[in-house]
Amino acid sequence: MTSERRAISGLAGLYATRMLGLFMVLPVLALYAEDLAGATPLLVGLALGAYGLTQAIFQIPFGLLSDRIGRKVVIAGGLLLFALGSVIAAEADSIATVIVGRCLQGSGAVAGAIMALLADQTREEIRTAAMATIGLSIGVAFAIAMVVGPLMAAQFGLTSVFWLTAVLALASLLVLWRLVPAAPRVARHQDVGLDRQQLRITLTSSSLLRLDFSIFALHTILTAAFVAVPFRLVNVGIEAASQGWVYLAVMGLAFVGMVPLVIVAEKRRRMKSTFIGAVAGMTLVLLALGELGHQRWTLIGLLWAFFVAFNLLEATLPSMISKLAPAGAKGTAMGVYSTSQFLGAFLGGVLGGALSQRFGYDAVFLGGALLGAVWLAVIWKMPAPRHLSSEIVTLDEHPADALDTLMARFADVAGVEDVLVVPEERVAYLKVDRQRLDAEALARVAGTRHDSRGA
Structure with missing residues (x-):
């Protein structure tokens, strides 16, 4: 149906555009924030992860609010908050103001409302494909951001990244009101939204809690790593202006390396062994980054291995949530999972900044390796998910x-x-x-x- 295609393409574009703005800051903020008044590694790390805290706080309330007053109104309000935060960060001359801007960016937590609107707009028989389209758009946005962010910042400064983010948010408002058709109804969807009756079941499932900890640890490690990785690239002779091309090559080759592992996990039913292997591999890579990653090609090779493991885990963890969540509880399980992800991004920024300020950049990777070891201990005795x-x-x-x-x-x-x-x-x-x-x-x-x- 034409209206469904418009809804899917419009909402996927809207979601990806919003995430593009958040992701573009990741590889550049630590490098360029040094010139801001009051900047310290700890505060730079806080600025990097601050959006995660407000995302975690507001995503479920915004989703519930959209049930009451309408999806588009809540999404539009979230996009305006996101744009306002971007403008504040763009105009900032101190790290404290950037932190305020990043918190406001995160407070526009409309992911749940977007997914609920998508469910309102689509028939059950195509909803899986529709949500997969949004998932793919996020992955594409992350890859593009890793390239565009460094190139924009090198050419026009850090403020240009935030200004572009604000423009993209306002353009998303046009997409929302002009391209996405009006929903025929606002309805509850247990496979998408939070259900309070299912929340207790979700929070008492040891297997689901292990996966919540997994996404928390993964995004703690990712955000912390980007406190140190840009400086490590500079130290091996790769200037800020060229780092985008390094990320492009590393991300592209990492995707190629990840695909066969996803096939093994899903098609050959090796989900648990692939999962544990990816966590163990990431832990070893972080250890090597802390001890050995001081030569250019060694560093690039380790970054490739890191993103193979990251992309594999990012792709398979939602699949495992879907397999393990009780019937009708997938939306609730994913809500808790997403909250854990955003809290991980917040802690990762703070932890990365604190470790780099106190002990140097090597300590960031070694701290990540320690978290990886804890992660392995948490999941080691996890039952293999049934392929349901x-x-x-x-x-x-x-x-x-x-x-x-x-x-x-x-x-x-x-x-x-x-x-x-x-x-x-x-x-x-x-x-x-x-x-x-x-x-x-x-x-x-x-x-x-x-x-x-x-x-």
Whole structure:
């Protein structure tokens, strides 16, 4: 449908544009903030990670607010906060003002509202592909930001990065109101939004908590690393103006190196061993960066290995969340997961700044390696995730008074491992083993066709 395509392309572009503005600062802030009044490594690290704290605080409240007053209004307000924070940071002449700007950028935490609007705009049978499109757009935005940020800052200064971010945020407002069609309704979607009834289950699952800690540790390490990596590149003779091209080559080759590992994890069902191997590999790379990364090609090679592990973990962790979350609890699980990610970005900036100020840049990598070792201990005895997929079955052919009787019938279908029927949404959320699933029996129970949610 044309309206769905417009919604998917518009919201994916909006999400990617917003993330592009956040990511562009990552490889350049530590290098260029030294000229700001009051700048110290600790405060620069705080500026780098400050957006994560306000993102973590506001993302769930903004998502709930969008249920009450409308998605577009909340998204527009978040984009205006993001633009205002960018302008404040662009005009800053002190590190304290940059920190204020970064906090305001993060307070425009509209990721949940964007995903909910996407769910409002799309049918169940295409929603998985729609969300995958947004996920892909984030990855592309990160890669572009790693190149554009250093090139912009080298040519026009750090302020140009923040000004471009503000312009992109305002352009996103035009996309929101002109390209994204009005939603037919505001509805609750348990596979997208937070459900308070599922929150207790999510917070008491040891496997999900291990994954929450994993994304927390991953983004702590990433943000801390960018307190030190730009200076390490300068020390081996790669000036700020050229660092964007180094990131382009490293990120491109890292993507090539990551793809076969994702295939092994998903297709050959080696998710746990691939996961542990990636964490162990990242820990060793961080250790090597702290002890050995003082020669140009050694440093570049280690950065490539770091981003192979990072990209692999960034791609597989959401898949593992989807496999482990109970039926109907994926949205809640992802909300906790995203909050953990943003808190990790905040702590990473503070930790990286504190370590570099007190002990030097080598200590940042060694501190990351220590966190990696703790991470390995946390996940070592984690049960291997079962290779279950999420499915959603529409129930619009059933009268409302029959919906509460369907759960047992769904559970009796071969290959269905978990089920949650949500009468108000007129859908059933299932966790299924595709190799055993009796699709015909499932369709007979539902009285309608079912839709793959892939995980």
